Amino acid sequence: MTKTLTIRRPDDWHLHLRDGDMLRAVLPHTSRDFARAIIMPNLVPPVVTGDDARAYRDRIMAALPADHDFTPLMTLYLTENTDPDDVAAAHADGLIAAVKLYPAGATTNSASGVTDFTRVAPVLERMAQIGLPLCTHGEVTDPEIDIFDREAVFIDRVLDPMRRNHPGLRVVMEHITTSNAVDYVKAHDTGLAATITTHHLVINRNHILAGGIRPHYYCLPVAKRETHRLALRAAATSGDPRFFLGTDSAPHTDANKLLPCGCAGCFTAPNTLPILAEVFEQENALDRLEGFTSLNGPAFYGLPANDATLTLVRETPEIPAQIDTPEGPVTVFDPGMPLNWTV
Template sequence: MALAHLNGMALPAAADMHVHLRDGPMMDLVTPTIRRGGVNTVYVMPNLVPPITTVAHALAYQARLQALEPHVTFLMSLYLHPDITPQTVRAAKAAGITGIKSYPAGVTTHSEHGVLSYEPFYPVFAAMEQADLVLNLHGELPPSAGRDITVLNAEQAFLPTLHDLHRRFSKLRIILEHCTSAAAIAAVESCGPTVAATITAHHLNIIVDDWAGNPHNFCKPVAKLPSDRRALLATAVSGNPKFFLGTDSAPHQAAAKRADKSAAGVFTQPNAVGYVLDALEVGVKTGVLNSSDVTREVLEGFLGGFGRRFYGVADERLERIVLVQPAEEVEGVLRSRDGAVEVVPFRTGQKTWRTRWV
């Protein structure tokens, strides 16, 4: 076993700094799976229908989530929208809301109300900088045949925008969400300490060939080339505090994940930490990583410590998890009691590392 030294290792509970928990029956089904993945702190994305653009909506949503799982800390965000003003930013800060998420218009699930141009939001960004709220960026440009922008290079085409926003608002904390490419890693590394990035569990595991033809592996931004995956794996074990776990776990009804028309999103919540370990183990077996690269210190940082530090949140629960070598297969489907909601998890039928609480 490539990572035998991890079996039985105790770590602080993980923090997943990018999750989609939906609303209604889907929320009821997936929210209780957070702790199954070894996680007790999550940063919740606001792209509901309608999107979360007010403090009242965010707090009401948080209360519903907390009622479902009182043993998880839910960090809340707003959706960058023309209704967001500097006054909204100040009210959000006072209410304990953590950040504001930007979606480019039309690039992914529920992004219909997303950003067409960042310039109108400069006063909002200035207010966020002053209030010390985080700007979370879905870093892609919309597809454009005239500019040769497709799902494969939409992230790289966005990177000049990241640099421009960082230059204009140098004290604004910015997270480039769900990095998929070596170019994105390099861009974040070249920025100052106020810019960080999340890396997902599924992007550590897959490349373009794994989602082409498999709707359950299809997400936005899409997984890229083997060289990009190698860069992500190396970054995850680098100990660089700019990079930390954000799974972007995004459940969809199984019927919406079809080969002919697939909703964008990979559901990883129930095995968040396990999937990271699976990817690192494959990295060691294929020679991309050395087993000595995967240390307790590295895992503590990437799985939670770096994210909590960047957001300025403490793990007040002080809980710990133990890593357990693969012993179970990922379930075939997660189903509500009445059968109305069905979600297919990532890597269904394959063995995965597990976590247990201590």
């Protein structure tokens, strides 16, 4: 039985840090273990220009513990008024690593997102020319489409036509939740990848709804049927370089999660690596954990893998049920299974 596992230091290719007091409270839970992270731009107001990204990066670095080595990889929030020249300049300066597409109304703080995709065509074309990836929240927001079908419909209605119209565009399908998305990635050899979250490898929709509503498992995209969860596990543990970790760790205070219309998101930063080690061991794929967490993402983004290493040991981790923040307690995602690995 394997008792220790040393991997290159991992990266998180989809992370919410929020701002202000919440940023200062949650950042150390990522920067302790992860060397880099793609930072989501859906603040209020959103991070839409290079100047916005620079200012947000400065706030993140000011909140970083002095003994932590961490690099935030900034993104811009795509709107119908985004300036292609500003995007290209921010990319040329090394300020941003991607642009984020939110269909308007799809998730938390997405009201400024895209409604008419023809209006962002000039930005997408410029991104294709300069090799800047587009990160997509892959759901349609048509109220006639069932919430459990929104990812599959997005692929057919939005993603596939967009990629055909901009054939050089590099795309990351973020936080995929369906076998449809897994199959779509597998069908395309170049320019397309997908992130998979920690929690979508663990929960299906029964965990949210069966036996009572569990708001701390509610996220967007919402967890799907068990068949989809198993497809995600197979993809994550397969060694296929097109799939890599993006936790979508999303802190909300308990007060905001437990409202009659509660916020979507699972806070997984404190326990992602112990959970992933458990999942990969269950799938007899511990030897592939490093690829998923530390190698595949940098390869897609054209960055070197981290030189530093991290060691997991077979030991029950001490994970708090909540973390305290000045805004109120934030519940840590409960995987609902014993964890046998600690960093």
